[in-house]
Structures are given as C-alpha cells and as structure tokens.
Amino acid sequence: MSTEAKTGVKSEKKPFTINPYILLFCVICLVFVMSFFIPAGSFERAVIDGRTQVVPGSFHVIEGVEVSLFDIFRAVPYGLIGASGIIYLVLLVGGALAIYNKIGAIPAAINALINTLGSKGDGMLVVVMIYWLFALLGGFLGFIEASIPFVPLVVPVILSLGFDPITAVAAPTLGAMIGFALGPTNFYSVGISHIIAELPMYSGIGLRLVVYFTGTFTAMMWLMRYAKRVKKDPTQSYMYGMGIDVSDLTASLKDNESTKMTTVHVITLVMLLGTFFAVVIGMMLYDWGLNDMTAAFLVTGIAAGILGRMKPSEMMNTMMEGAKIALPGALVVGLARSIQWMLENTMMLDSIIHGLSQMLYGLTPTASAIGIFGAVMVINFFITSASGKALAIMPIIIPLADLIGVTRQQAVLAYQFGDGVVNIVCFTYGSLLIYLSYGKVPLTKWYRFVWPLFLMLIAYSIIFLAIAVAMNYS
Numbered sequence: 001m002s003t004e005a006k007t008g009v010k011s012e013k014k015p016f017t018i019n020p021y022i023l024l025f026c027v028i029c030l031v032f033v034m035s036f037f038i039p040a041g042s043f044e045r046a047v048i049d050g051r052t053q054v055v056p057g058s059f060h061v062i063e064g065v066e067v068s069l070f071d072i073f074r075a076v077p078y079g080l081i082g083a084s085g086i087i088y089l090v091l092l093v094g095g096a097l098a099i100y101n102k103i104g105a106i107p108a109a110i111n112a113l114i115n116t117l118g119s120k121g122d123g124m125l126v127v128v129m130i131y132w133l134f135a136l137l138g139g140f141l142g143f144i145e146a147s148i149p150f151v152p153l154v155v156p157v158i159l160s161l162g163f164d165p166i167t168a169v170a171a172p173t174l175g176a177m178i179g180f181a182l183g184p185t186n187f188y189s190v191g192i193s194h195i196i197a198e199l200p201m202y203s204g205i206g207l208r209l210v211v212y213f214t215g216t217f218t219a220m221m222w223l224m225r226y227a228k229r230v231k232k233d234p235t236q237s238y239m240y241g242m243g244i245d246v247s248d249l250t251a252s253l254k255d256n257e258s259t260k261m262t263t264v265h266v267i268t269l270v271m272l273l274g275t276f277f278a279v280v281i282g283m284m285l286y287d288w289g290l291n292d293m294t295a296a297f298l299v300t301g302i303a304a305g306i307l308g309r310m311k312p313s314e315m316m317n318t319m320m321e322g323a324k325i326a327l328p329g330a331l332v333v334g335l336a337r338s339i340q341w342m343l344e345n346t347m348m349l350d351s352i353i354h355g356l357s358q359m360l361y362g363l364t365p366t367a368s369a370i371g372i373f374g375a376v377m378v379i380n381f382f383i384t385s386a387s388g389k390a391l392a393i394m395p396i397i398i399p400l401a402d403l404i405g406v407t408r409q410q411a412v413l414a415y416q417f418g419d420g421v422v423n424i425v426c427f428t429y430g431s432l433l434i435y436l437s438y439g440k441v442p443l444t445k446w447y448r449f450v451w452p453l454f455l456m457l458i459a460y461s462i463i464f465l466a467i468a469v470a471m472n473y474s
Contacts, residue, residue, distance in 0.1 A: 023383065024335040025076075027392070031342040032072050040065035040347035041354060043399070054399045059354045065347050075345070079338025080331075083391060085290040086192065090330040090387075091323040092294050096301025098322025099315060100272055103308035105265040107153055112261040123161030127227055128220065130154045131175040135216045138179030141276060142186040142386075144423075144431050147176045155438045164237035165246055166449050167227045169439035173432070174219050174424065174450075178457070180386075181420020182215040184208035187293075188386040189416045196394040197408040201288070204409045207473055211413075211464055218460065222453045238445045246440055268304040275300040336388035340395050353396055357403040365405045366469045369414045370462055372397060372406070376418025384429045386419050407474040410465070417461035425454050 044058035080087065101107075134150075137143035151172050158168035180186055184205050194201050230237045279296050282288035305315040343349040360368050376393070383389040394415060401411035423429055427443060436446055467473075 035067045035346040038348050041351040043350045075338040075342045078341045080334035083334045083337035087330045089294045093297045094326025095319030095322040096297040098318050099301045099305045102318045105268045108261045108265045127171050130171045134172045134175030135179035138176040139183030142188040151438045164230045165439035169441050173435045177423045178219045182212045184212050192390040193412040197398045238448050271300050332385040332388040336392040339392045360404045366466050368404045368406050369465045372414040373418045377422045380422045409474045410468045421457045
C-alpha cells in the first residue's frame with residue numbers, strides 16, 4: 001500500500017527545477033560542439049569615443065583554430081578568474097549585509113513599520129508600505145534573494161489583517177521582483193551590463209527613474225485592486241474554498257521585544273542607506289569600480305558590527321556565513337563567464353554576432369530592441385541569475401547592438417526588461433517558489449492572479465523601449 005493510501009493525504013509533487021550549474025556547464029559543452037559547425041571569425045575593432053566597437057563590414061573567417069575537449073574543463077577556472085571582481089563583490093557584500101541582519105536592524109524596521117500602521121484603517125496602508133519597502137530594496141539594492149529572510153516577517157502580518165494568502169505573498173513578491181526588474185541602480189542587471197558595455201555606471205538614470213516609478217506604481221495599483229476586493233468579499237479570493245489552512249502563519253501585531261527598534265538599529269540603517277548613496281555617487285562622479293564598491297560595504301559592515309558590540313570573531317563568523325549564503329550566486333557568475341571564455345577561445349563570438357546582425361538587417365532600431373528584449377526573456381527561463389546571464393550574453397548583445405543601430409544604453413534597457421519582468425511567472429526561478437511557499441500559495445493560483453499584470457508589463461516594456469529609441473537614449 002502506498003504512503004498516500006496509508007495516510008489519506010495526497011503527497012505534493014516537488015516543483016520542477018533546473019540546476020543552474022548543470023545548465024551552464026551544458027551550455028559550455030554546447031559551445032564546444034558548435035565550434036565544429038560554426039567557423040571561427042573576427043571583426044576589426046576600434047576605440048571610438050572611448051568605447052571599443054566593432055568596425056562594420058570588417059568580419060572575416062579565420063582558418064586553423066583548434067579546440068580540444070579539455071577546453072570544456074579549462075573554461076571553468078578561466079571563467080572564475082575572469083569574473084573574480086564580481087565574485088568577490090558578491091561574497092564580501094553578502095558578508096557585510098549578514099552583519100546588518102545579525103544585529104537585527106532590518107527586521108526591527110519592518111516590525112516598527114507594521115506596529116505603527118497596523119491599527120490604522122483597514123490594513124491597506126500596511127500592504128502598500130510593505131510593497132514599497134521591498135520595491136526599494138529590489139530596485140536600488142538589487143535585493144531578491146537577500147530579501148527572502150524578511151518575507152516570513154511580513155506575510156503573517158498581512159494575513160492577520162484579514163487579507164488572503166495571495167495578497168500576503170504578492171506585497172513582498174511584486175515589490176521585490178518588479179522593483180528589481182525596473183530598478184535604476186540595480187547592480188546585478190544594470191551595473192554589470194554597463195561595465196560590459198563600457199558605459200558610465202548607472203548612466204541614463206533619468207529615464208530609468210521614470211521607468212521604475214511608473215512601473216512599480218502600476219503593479220501596486222494592481223495589487224491594491226485585488227486586495228480591496230478580497231478584503232470586502234473573501235469569496236473573491238482565488239484561493240477561496242481550497243481548504244489550505246494558514247492559521248499557523250497568522251501573527252499578532254503586538255510588539256515583539258526581540259525586534260524592537262533601538263538607537264543602534266537606527267544608526268546602522270542610516271549607515272546602510274548612506275553606503276548605498278556613497279557607492280552610487282562614487283561610481284557616477286569619481287570613477288569608482290567594483291573594488292571600491294566592495295570596500296565601501298566592507299567598511300560599513302565592520303562599523304555596524306562594532307556598533308552592535310559584536311566581538312571580532314563573531315563578526316568574522318557572521319561574514320563567513322553571509323558569504324556562504326552568497327556563494328551559489330557567485331559561482332553562477334563565474335560559470336557564466338566561462339561561456340564567454342569558451343566563445344572567445346573558439347573564436348565563435350564574432351561569428352555569432354555577424355550571423356545575428358545579418359538576420360536583423362533591415363529591421364528598425366525599435367524592432368531590434370524589442371527583439372533583444374524577447375530573446376532575453378526566453379533565455380531567463382534557463383539562466384535566471386541576472387548577473388550570470390549578463391556575463392554570458394551581454395558580450396554578444398553589445399557589439400550586435402553597435403551593428404544594427406541600437407545604442408548600448410537601449411540594449412542595456414532591453415536586457416534589464418527581459419531579465420526582470422519574466423521573474424514573476426518564471427517557474428524555474430527558485431526565489432519565486434520560495435516566496436510563494438511562505439504563504440502556501442500554489443503556483444497555478446499565483447498565475448491566475450499575476451498573468452494579466454505580466455502581459456501589461458510586457459506591453460509597458462515595449463512602449464518604453466520605443467520611447468528610448470525615439471529619444472535616442474544613449
């Protein structure tokens with residue numbers, strides 16, 4: 001007799017996931033196989049206005065390029081070395097942020113927010129404030145995975161105010177993911193893409209701020225419309241009648257002494273905010289690079305630990321734990337960089353760029369930008385890491401954009417949209433599944449709620465890409 005028959009409980013199937021490391025290694029193997037069918041080739045390159053660009057019409061085939069099976073495995077360490085700056089950034093910033101989390105500053109801020117606003121009105125203000133909190137973290141700091149520890153703090157609060165699980169999950173999920181998708185200073189998509197495109201870090205921020213605030217406001221209105229309807233009539237919930245018990249998640253709005261805001265919390269939160277602004281200003285005005293950004297977070301992380309009266313050994317252990325949590329993402333970045341090394345070593349990169357440029361020849365810049373957006377959306381189902389995907393495909397997209405009349409800034413915007421917008425429906429995206437699990441929301445019910453918003457965001461992205469082309473966004 002099966003376990004299901006014995007217990008009378010239907011066993012849940014595990015969601016389908018794709019291991020990103022295996023997938024990226026398979027792509028490296030695919031590049032090796034492709035090298036036997038795609039001829040090696042190269043463009044002439046010239047430095048124009050301080051940027052390295054391909055010279056149109058200069059493509060030529062190169063004979064005698066040899067590739068060995070051992071190159072598949074050689075690509076991995078070369079990729080890790082090539083992406084070392086970003087890898088160490090991810091690890092050390094992850095360690096520094098772990099200190100802030102250990103001190104309890106961010107949980108205390110969330111707790112203070114919900115205790116202050118929870119008793120006012122019908123609770124809608126709490127939902128909106130939680131949404132914007134996660135939208136700011138996602139849009140300006142690039143937090144999605146880093147926001148996961150805070151989701152269990154806010155979901156019970158929203159449930160206890162009488163909203164359904166979808167509302168409770170949607171507030172942090174839509175906030176973080178749409179903020180991330182449209183973020184003006186999201187390092188993991190915009191920042192890394194700007195480095196590869198040889199553009200000033202976070203340049204073109206004016207249009208991106210417009211994109212961010214209009215897009216996140218649109219998603220907020222979608223969330224409020226659903227939340228108000230469900231609060232007024234619980235039978236309107238997409239989860240009504242499913243028999244899913246969330247009573248164990250419900251939390252009281254009374255003060256929790258362990259997360260009460262202290263002077264140290266306030267100071268460390270101000271330090272974290274100040275670090276962010278210092279990094280943005282440094283990169284925009286003083287040519288700061290990855291090492292400067294890493295050092296800034298490292299300094300303030302240590303300072304936060306000192307303010308929190310952490311012993312040096314405790315501080316180091318906390319940073320190691322934070323780096324350990326960040327390690328999977330850092331390795332994805334390195335393995336993705338291995339794909340670029342393989343393409344360069346086989347000398348297929350320029351051949352692929354040449355072939356794609358021929359396919360897109362004759363299309364308008366607007367159509368080409370939309371084509372880049374669509375291609376990145378499809379790729380995102382297989383490589384969900386924004387930074388890893390940027391390192392893998394932006395070396396192809398940027399020179400391609402130079403050839404087809406799309407500015408590099410427009411190409412980065414198309415990449416940003418394609419990378420982020422699809423996250424809210426991407427069933428291969430582990431973070432989405434984790435967010436939903438905190439409210440016991442089935443993926444099918446989430447799709448019913450979010451699918452119309454996803455289609456609106458696609459239309460929204462296309463409209464802004466057309467605007468970017470029309471205004472010669474560069």
